Amino acid sequence: MYCFSEDGTEMTGELPPLPSPVDYCNPSVLSTIQSYDFDRFEQLIGYRFHQRAYLIQAFTHASYSYNTITDCYQRLEFLGDAVLDYVITRYLYEHPKRHSPGELTDLRSALVNNNIFAYIAVKYDYHKYFRCHSNELFLLIDKFVQTQKDKSTWCGFDECNLGDDDDENDEFFYYDFLTSSASNNKDTYSNTITSCTIDDEHLSNSHDEQNDESTTEADEWEETEVPKCLGDIFESVAGAIFLDSNKSFNTVWKIYYRMLKPFIEKFTTKVPKSPIRELLELEPETVKFEKPERLLDGRIRVTVEIIGKGRFKGVGRNYRIAKNAAAKCALKNLRRLD
Incomplete structure (x- = not known):
């Protein structure tokens, strides 16, 4: 069976090369990219983008009409979700403890978790670069962030208690506030x-x-309700890093392992149910x-x-x-x- 592209040419089994995310020959595109300041964010996550247009896309909500040079983050989120699922699954599969198939399933469900992703996103200031036109969404994010800052009502990142008071995601209560x-x-x-x-x-x-x-x-x-968009941009940035690094799984894992490490160590010590x-x-x-x-x-x-x-x-x-x-x-x- 042969597959053909829209222009009628035969498609091979090889993945096509990555196109440029934007038209860099357009002066307005360059000025728009330069208007975004991602220096501090890149320092926080430990990765410097070669093409910051990917990063602009990763933080753009579908409601944000001022960004006219890239799509919204949804396609990158789709890609980043798959990339994180793969690198986390591979790490768990190769873990020295050689977990059983059931334990591997539980561990992956625990770690590939929107609530944990949202929590880490706030820890590393993802929310400060998020762009959208929704006051309701911003209020939800602000309240979520304030809840985390209040040490009397939440478990801190470094000393979080994930044993008994955990949140639900696909039937798991792994982290809550x-x-x-x-x-x-x-x-x-x-x-x-x-x-x-x-x-x-x-x-x-x-x-x-x-x-x-x-x-x-x-x-x-x-x-406290966890805004889904925070987990979404955590995944979309992973997708952006994957594309910017010329589809390097190792680069994504190097960046994201550091962020996920506290949860990985907690869950691999005691597999959650x-x-x-x-x-x-x-x-x-x-x-x-x-x-x-x-x-x-x-x-x-x-x-x-x-x-x-x-x-x-x-x-x-x-x-x-x-x-x-x-x-x-x-x-x-x-x-x-x-």
């Missing part, structure tokens, strides 16, 4: 509340949950997840019963998060019982 409190914080912009209690009276119905002050007696965590999986392994015969309930504010509540040990509840913006929250809540209380 959860605050534990005895009452609801009405000022938070959180989209997910993880509530856990053994006492059914606290969450007997949605009306009582929203109006009865007794609900504040329950153990409760509030999850999803709360649901861990709960089912701990109580294989007694776990029963009940049908989800929709609360008055639109959130979903899931209850899991451990026969003979109690009922535990989780609340989230969708069923998957709520189910994971319920499982996590059950695990915490079962450990206390032990």
Whole structure:
């Protein structure tokens, strides 16, 4: 079978050479590129771009109309996601501990994770170079950044606790910015509340949950929403480095390994599991997840019963998060019982 390009010429099995990202013969293109100052960012990540047009594209949101010389970051994000998935998978496969296939799957899901990517993006100031026309998105990013800066309400990068209070992504709670409190914080912009209690009276119905002050007696965590765009630009910059370095996987890995190292060391020491999986392994015969309930504010509540040990509840913006929250809540209380 032969493949042909749009102009009718036969295509070979070889990848075509990379085209220039912009027309450097155009004076306005050069002046636009020179108007962007990426010196500090390049110092932070330890890589100097040969063609900064890739970097401009990597930070341009689809809403940002002022950038007329490149596309938005979505194509680079697509490429960077694949590149990071490959280099992380290869590193895990070649790791001296020779993890089992199941452990490799869990490790990759833990590390190729939008929440971790967003966290590292803020650590290395990616957000300061992000360009978009959306006040709502900028407010979301600002609140996320401020939450990280508040050491009283988040786990710091170097000393983060990823064991018990981790965030959900594809059924994993690997990293979150959860605050534990005895009452609801009405000022938070959180989209997910993880509530856990053994006492059914606290969450007997949605009306009582929203109006009865007794609900504040329950153990409760509030999850700060992680802006997806931060994880996206973390991937798009990886794609930009890949193209700028003439498709060098080694160059991308050298830059990104340093950023990912704390998480890699944490997870390869103790392979993480999803709360649901861990709960089912701990109580294989007694776990029963009940049908989800929709609360008055639109959130979903899931209850899991451990026969003979109690009922535990989780609340989230969708069923998957709520189910994971319920499982996590059950695990915490079962450990206390032990």
